[in-house]
Amino acid sequence: MEKEVLLSVKEIKKWFPVDDKLIGKPTSFVKAVDGVSFDVYRGEVLGLVGESGCGKTTISRSILGLTKPTSGSIVFEGKELTAMKKRELRKMRSDLQIVFQDPYSSLSPRMRIGETIAEPMEIQKMGNRKERRKKVEELLEIVGLEKGFADRYPHEFSGGQRQRIGIARVLAADPKFMICDEPVSALDVSVRSQILNLLLELKRDFGLTMLFISHDLSVVEYICDRIIVMYLGKVMEIAKRDDLYRNPLHPYTQALLSAIPVPDPKARKERILLEGDTPSPLNPPEGCRFCTRCAKAQELCRTQAPELKEVEDGHFVACHLI
Ligand code: SF4
Secondary structure: OOOOEEEEEEEEEEEEEEEEOOOOEEEEEEEEEEEEEEEEEOOOEEEEEOOOOOOHHHHHHHHOOOOOOOEEEEEEOOEEOOOOOHHHHHHHOOOEEEEOOOOOOOOOOOOOHHHHHHHHHHHOOOOOHHHHHHHHHHHHHHOOOOHHHHHOOHHHOOHHHHHHHHHHHHHHOOOOEEEEEOOOOOOOHHHHHHHHHHHHHHHHHHOOEEEEEEOOHHHHHHHOOEEEEEEOOEEEEEEEHHHHHHOOOOHHHHHHHHOOOOOOHHHOOOOOOOOOOOOOOOOOOOOOOOOOOOOOOOHHHHHOOOOOEEEEOOEEEOOOOO
């Protein structure tokens, strides 16, 4: 069956100008995202992974309309988001929601949980007060909390419970697409799997589509259907989960996967250590972005950027050697 594209990102770039203090004009640019394309299919969880500073968060902010891309296109259900005025974007806001990383700072300490969850419904003018209260109680139960918690304040809850409250608030807007920005990285290991299972239940029960941003490849393996690996503002590899973990093709993906801890010592793979630091996005390498740290780099890699090519069904790689 043909998959339906819900969101399509084409060649987006986000360059932040850096002003020269002497002449008061930008003379260089931080190339946070530099020509990234991908589709998100309806009903899937698409992972976006890479080290910090690779452009993951800039992409999510561009999709949500919180930052305007320098160029490129973002189409959601056939509508071009980058061309929308603020008012039009506000109308779309309920369809596109985000679960934040930090459940401590994402909830207002002065608002009761019920008010926090009901707020998106009030903004969208959904139902009357009584109907909203009923929906709040239903949502609390959906995310595994008691409906009586609606009258309590955030400080009365643990990190995992607060993340559940954050998710209930997102669901209140009845979204079609959810961005989960490192939603479990601030939580204790013991509650991470509970939140991941909750997200998987929501995907199954409500057909939610998610873009799941993380630097943790074991978390991504657990929850995602397909995965995009990014490095320094560019896509290195896109593949279905099993293809990526069984047969990583890009040297950067191979290095990332070799660093995942494995409990069985016999199953342990040799770790590929990356030399040096990630170069600055202010002055990225000219050819392949990964060439300064790649053990397989050749002369061509330093002068020519490899294109992202489909090498197997749904498996895309940007490397001259593949
Ligand atoms: Fe390494 Fe060259 Fe492939 Fe880049 S193009 S990942 S530098 S081998």
